[in-house]
Amino acid sequence: xxxxxxxxxxxxxxxxxxxxxxxxxxxxxxxxxxxxxxxxxxxxxxxxxxxxxxxxxxxxxxxxxxxxxxxxxxxxxxxxxxxxxxxxxxxxxxxxxxxxxxxxxxxxxxxxxxxxxxxxxxxxxxxxxxxxxxxxxxxxxxxxxxxxxxxxxxxxxxxxxxxxxxxxxxxxxxxxxxxxxxxxxxxxxxxxxxxxxxxxxxxxxxxxxxxxxxxxxxxxxxxxxxxxxxxxxxxxxxxxxxxx
Numbered sequence: 001x002x003x004x005x006x007x008x009x010x011x012x013x014x015x016x017x018x019x020x021x022x023x024x025x026x027x028x029x030x031x032x033x034x035x036x037x038x039x040x041x042x043x044x045x046x047x048x049x050x051x052x053x054x055x056x057x058x059x060x061x062x063x064x065x066x067x068x069x070x071x072x073x074x075x076x077x078x079x080x081x082x083x084x085x086x087x088x089x090x091x092x093x094x095x096x097x098x099x100x101x102x103x104x105x106x107x108x109x110x111x112x113x114x115x116x117x118x119x120x121x122x123x124x125x126x127x128x129x130x131x132x133x134x135x136x137x138x139x140x141x142x143x144x145x146x147x148x149x150x151x152x153x154x155x156x157x158x159x160x161x162x163x164x165x166x167x168x169x170x171x172x173x174x175x176x177x178x179x180x181x182x183x184x185x186x187x188x189x190x191x192x193x194x195x196x197x198x199x200x201x202x203x204x205x206x207x208x209x210x211x212x213x214x215x216x217x218x219x220x221x222x223x224x225x226x227x228x229x230x231x232x233x234x235x236x237x238x239x240x241x242x243x244x
Contacts, residue, residue, distance in 0.1 A: 007134040023054035023130035034152040050127035057131025060087035095124040164216040171209040177235035189217030
């Protein structure tokens with residue numbers, strides 16, 4: 001197997017084509033899950049990011065090859081110092097701006113798009129590895145990234161729902177309703193660690209809401225039970241759990 005990969009590390013048309021196709025496939029497989037979840041950054045974006053990174057790395061290798069052969073005289077005459085790793089560093093820096101654009105602030109002080117952003121950076125890294133001919137790390141990295149982004153997501157969500165700490169956003173009719181909501185939560189044996197009052201404009205009226213950080217009791221640690229109890233209050237307009 002090692003000899004097989006070594007034979008593909010040469011800078012020939014076949015190996016270049018294989019690297020580009022591998023980068024395209026790696027980006028596509030990572031982005032496929034994001035497309036199925038209807039994220040703004042989908043499969044094509046991931047494919048192009050990975051392919052672009054691979055192309056950048058191949059250009060770096062191509063220039064180095066020329067400086068070692070056809071342009072060797074120019075290198076000696078101009079005393080040029082070539083560092084191919086600078087191309088890869090610029091790819092990561094550039095992808096940082098693109099990834100930053102996928103991170104947005106949502107309601108109730110929540111942030112969305114972090115997984116998409118880091119997925120783009122990881123996809124670019126796979127493209128760089130594919131362009132450099134590091135086939136083993138591309139295959140291993142692709143499997144691990146997909147496993148982290150897709151397989152572990154429901155596991156992480158289930159784990160968070162089993163934790164005794166819960167953060168909820170409650171919208172109510174009047175500021176005096178905070179007392180009623182707090183008493184309901186305390187009656188379940190939970191403790192309110194902190195809450196932050198905020199106001200959101202809806203239907204031309206100011207509807208107060210609060211973000212509450214709660215510690216559930218050991219006997220009653222069900223997230224859904226607490227949310228249901230709060231939702232049943234007449235003063236509550238809406239309630240939802242915030243999962244980061």
